Amino acid sequence: MGLSQDSGDADLSGNEITDYSVINVRNVTELPKTGAAGIVLFAVVGLLFAGAAGTVFAKSRATERALRA
Structure with missing residues (x-):
């Protein structure tokens, strides 16, 4: 399992074209x-x-107080 699946799309230089979706966390417990x-x-x-x-x-x-008394 990688970061993204192979979409089969590539630009002219052969680099993979991928789309990523980012979901923002709603509270600290999701970090x-x-x-x-x-x-x-x-x-x-x-x-x-x-x-x-x-x-x-x-x-x-x-102890110091007891010794002075």
């Missing part, structure tokens, strides 16, 4: 998902690192 899995993976890992950093920061502040 291709190329590379989306990798982006989602990096986003999830980034959020996990940010959450871990926030937890470590909060724990270190609590």
Whole structure:
């Protein structure tokens, strides 16, 4: 299966004459998902690192306050 079927029409130089029809998408869900899995993976890992950093920061502040008291 190729991009277009052989129509049997050719111009003088032998190049195939084809007509293409393009359908515009109506919403974002119709767009291709190329590379989306990798982006989602990096986003999830980034959020996990940010959450871990926030937890470590909060724990270190609590420990620092406890030592000063």
